[in-house]
Amino acid sequence: MLGVKHFRARDVRLRDSHWTRHEAPARLAWLAFLALAAFGAGTARADDAPPIAIVVHGGAGVINKAEMTSEREARYRTGLEAARDAGYAVLERGGTSLDAVTAAVRSLEGNPNFNAGRGAVLNHDGIAELDASIMDGNTLAAGAVAGVKHVKNPIELARLVMEKSPHVMLMGPGAEEFALEQGMPLVPNSYFRTEERVRQLERALKEEKEKALRTSGALESGHGSGSEGARVSEGARVAESGRVAEGARVVGANARASGAGETRSQGKASAARTAERLAAPDVGASTVEPTPIGTSGTVGAVALDRFGNLAAATSTGGLTAKRAGRIGDSPIIGAGTYADNKSCAVSSTGDGEFFIRAVVAHDVCALMAYKNISLEAAAREVIHEKIEGLKAAGGVIALDTSGHIVMDFNSDGMFRAARDSRGRKDFAIYHERR
Amino acid sequence: MYSIAIHGGAGGVPADLLSKDNGARYTDSLSKALDAGFAMLERGGSSLDAVTTAVRSLEDDPLFNAGHGAALTREGWAELDAAVMDGKDQRAGAVASVRHVKNPVDLARRVMEKSRHVLLVSAGAEEFALEEGIPLVANLYFRTDERRFQLASEQQGRSVSDLMPGGAAANRRLQAPMGWLGTVGAVACDQHGNLAAATSTGGMTNKRQGRVGDSPIIGAGTYAKNGVCALSATGHGEYFIRAVAAHHVACAVEYRNLTLEAAVRELIHSRIPALGGSGGVIACGARGEIVMDFNTEGMFRATRDSTGRRQIAIRRS
Numbered sequence: 001m002l003g004v005k006h007f008r009a010r011d012v013r014l015r016d017s018h019w020t021r022h023e024a025p026a027r028l029a030w031l032a033f034l035a036l037a038a039f040g041a042g043t044a045r046a047d048d049a050p051p052i053a054i055v056v057h058g059g060a061g062v063i064n065k066a067e068m069t070s071e072r073e074a075r076y077r078t079g080l081e082a083a084r085d086a087g088y089a090v091l092e093r094g095g096t097s098l099d100a101v102t103a104a105v106r107s108l109e110g111n112p113n114f115n116a117g118r119g120a121v122l123n124h125d126g127i128a129e130l131d132a133s134i135m136d137g138n139t140l141a142a143g144a145v146a147g148v149k150h151v152k153n154p155i156e157l158a159r160l161v162m163e164k165s166p167h168v169m170l171m172g173p174g175a176e177e178f179a180l181e182q183g184m185p186l187v188p189n190s191y192f193r194t195e196e197r198v199r200q201l202e203r204a205l206k207e208e209k210e211k212a213l214r215t216s217g218a219l220e221s222g223h224g225s226g227s228e229g230a231r232v233s234e235g236a237r238v239a240e241s242g243r244v245a246e247g248a249r250v251v252g253a254n255a256r257a258s259g260a261g262e263t264r265s266q267g268k269a270s271a272a273r274t275a276e277r278l279a280a281p282d283v284g285a286s287t288v289e290p291t292p293i294g295t296s297g298t299v300g301a302v303a304l305d306r307f308g309n310l311a312a313a314t315s316t317g318g319l320t321a322k323r324a325g326r327i328g329d330s331p332i333i334g335a336g337t338y339a340d341n342k343s344c345a346v347s348s349t350g351d352g353e354f355f356i357r358a359v360v361a362h363d364v365c366a367l368m369a370y371k372n373i374s375l376e377a378a379a380r381e382v383i384h385e386k387i388e389g390l391k392a393a394g395g396v397i398a399l400d401t402s403g404h405i406v407m408d409f410n411s412d413g414m415f416r417a418a419r420d421s422r423g424r425k426d427f428a429i430y431h432e433r434r
Numbered sequence: 435m436y437s438i439a440i441h442g443g444a445g446g447v448p449a450d451l452l453s454k455d456n457g458a459r460y461t462d463s464l465s466k467a468l469d470a471g472f473a474m475l476e477r478g479g480s481s482l483d484a485v486t487t488a489v490r491s492l493e494d495d496p497l498f499n500a501g502h503g504a505a506l507t508r509e510g511w512a513e514l515d516a517a518v519m520d521g522k523d524q525r526a527g528a529v530a531s532v533r534h535v536k537n538p539v540d541l542a543r544r545v546m547e548k549s550r551h552v553l554l555v556s557a558g559a560e561e562f563a564l565e566e567g568i569p570l571v572a573n574l575y576f577r578t579d580e581r582r583f584q585l586a587s588e589q590q591g592r593s594v595s596d597l598m599p600g601g602a603a604a605n606r607r608l609q610a611p612m613g614w615l616g617t618v619g620a621v622a623c624d625q626h627g628n629l630a631a632a633t634s635t636g637g638m639t640n641k642r643q644g645r646v647g648d649s650p651i652i653g654a655g656t657y658a659k660n661g662v663c664a665l666s667a668t669g670h671g672e673y674f675i676r677a678v679a680a681h682h683v684a685c686a687v688e689y690r691n692l693t694l695e696a697a698v699r700e701l702i703h704s705r706i707p708a709l710g711g712s713g714g715v716i717a718c719g720a721r722g723e724i725v726m727d728f729n730t731e732g733m734f735r736a737t738r739d740s741t742g743r744r745q746i747a748i749r750r751s
Binding site: 353 | 519524525530555562644671675677678685
């Protein structure tokens with residue numbers, strides 16, 4: 001087994017991604033079983049077969065019910081169910097969990113309603129910056145990309161990083177160079193941009209500007225140091241002169257500087273407030289997130305295949321109006337994505353900074369493996385105690401090798417859908433009524 | 435008990451590395467970083483300040499693969515990664531692929547303290563540095579002749595040390611099995627029992643542009659949680675990411691009640707090798723106990739605590 005892993009890690013170019021060497025015997029055995037079953041008593045009953053399952057999510061967060069029209073809800077539902085079924089189809093025809101999660105996430109990346117791939121949110125400069133990661137629970141092989149701007153399906157590039165490079169994580173232009181070397185065409189950044197995301201960015205920048213103006217007013221009335229107040233109002237004037245994007249950027253920078261000044265000048269008295277500010281749900285540079293699905297419309301999938309192998313994948317555009325170069329939890333192995341056949345597969349979505357600090361995905365796996373608790377209990381502890389304790393919000397989808405499905409969150413809702421060989425096939429947004 | 439431990443990378447130790455003045459140069463440098471960090475603890479400073487100070491000292495020393503003297507990418511650039519984590523409230527900050535920040539660990543700390551983010555990368559991270567009043571330096575500042583020589587050797591198919599510029603120059607025929615991986619890091623426990631960890635690196639020699647290893651990944655190369663442990667890792671980063679190495683040790687201590695020593699041993703001598711990787715970690719337990727373990731021939735390491743223990747070592751003792 002060690003030899004196989006060694007081979008996979010070091011000489012992946014020789015490997016056929018759809019028929020891995022270590023799977024081949026299992027798959028042959030399975031095909032033989034299917035053939036026998038067909039000759040014999042007809043089709044194998046689902047109960048006898050090892051379970052297969054897939055779970056997908058389309059983000060968790062504050063759900064603005066005023067904006068969540070039934071028409072919009074239907075679009076999310078259609079998109080998630082299509083992704084779920086695309087992944088399930090791969091599993092059903094004997095494909096790997098790795099192929100299933102890739103197919104499901106690719107489907108969501110192609111859907112402009114979700115914050116990944118086409119339709120990703122825009123950063124402060126109006127650019128889509130994409131992150132994705134994938135992990136194989138059988139070998140613990142993993143791949144991730146961050147801050148890519150021209151890769152149509154970041155999840156496919158993450159998979160190539162896993163399978164065709166000796167690395168786990170590549171970012172920025174270096175990741176795109178690798179994409180080109182692998183024969184993957186690049187697309188202009190405008191491919192990702194949708195009218196709705198442009199409007200959302202405009203709203204976020206406007207709110208940021210208004211907030212900065214309020215801050216500058218407060219500073220000028222004597223609550224902060226004079227020089228910082230002056231800098232903020234100067235930034236605000238630039239913003240008012242019509243150069244909205246650039247001006248707002250200056251305001252944003254100074255608003256941050258003024259926050260720091262406040263911490264310095266008021267010392268311990270403001271410690272509590274500073275803690276509160278740091279603990280506030282992350283909404284990038286804006287205070288109010290105008291999207292109907294809150295701050296994180298990240299997408300992800302976890303799957304279990306016939307060979308008993310788990311896989312997880314996550315993809316995102318991050319936060320609306322985020323600072324260029326900000327990376328959340330989605331491409332971080334252990335935070336946004338983790339899979340280990342010994343415990344479970346997890347894809348998370350939520351306030352990314354807090355999910356990184358809590359190493360959410362790996363923590364769910366570790367709790368399950370080390371404390372001998374159920375997947376459900378492990379996910380509950382991480383989301384409702386640890387993440388809740390950090391005053392953050394979000395959720396996870398998770399799956400273990402027995403096919404137990406967990407979808408847990410502490411936000412208003414989480415777009416989610418699941419399907420398995422035991423007949424489960426569902427979609428939900430809000431908390432289930434108990 | 436308050437304590438600090440630092441590392442300057444793990445790897446093979448060429449026979450003549452410690453000969454002549456070489457050994458003394460490394461131990462002097464480690465000694466300086468160790469005592470700078472320890473002095474902070476001694477006068478009641480935080481573990482966060484201690485690890486930042488120690489790592490900054492190692493970043494400034496061209497012997498180590500971080501800051502000045504960092505390893506170079508395929509195209510000859512220095513691309514730096516760093517992370518810091520405060521065990522008290524588990525705040526964290528990290529930067530990756532920055533090219534113009536003299537002390538990446540200081541910027542990582544700013545990300546933690548002055549932004550609402552945890553990880554900022556490349557140009558965006560440098561924009562933030564400028565906003566914070568941190569001056570940028572030319573990429574040339576980081577590049578040393580030894581690192582250029584290593585890059586050229588690597589590109590001509592000769593494997594050399596990433597860990598020590600002087601060592602590499604003196605060991606042109608060296609065949610290091612896993613290459614050399616001279617990341618730096620520190621862990622500490624202060625007088626209030628607060629833990630902290632910091633790690634900084636230039637990554638692998640001849641690395642692809644944009645390649646990120648475990649150092650700036652919270653949970654992989656750097657992690658700290660009061661009452662559990664603080665860790666900084668060094669080694670073949672890809673394997674440490676896949677194992678979520680630092681968090682894995684913390685989980686083994688917290689959930690399985692393993693001793694820190696046993697948890698580190700399991701990571702370094704079982705989990706990482708099982709994946710095919712090699713390297714080492716330094717760790718500081720809830721009561722300031724220090725564990726330093728590695729599965730390579732050597733690891734530059736040093737530790738000092740309030741009981742008077744002071745140790746600097748390279749090879750297995």
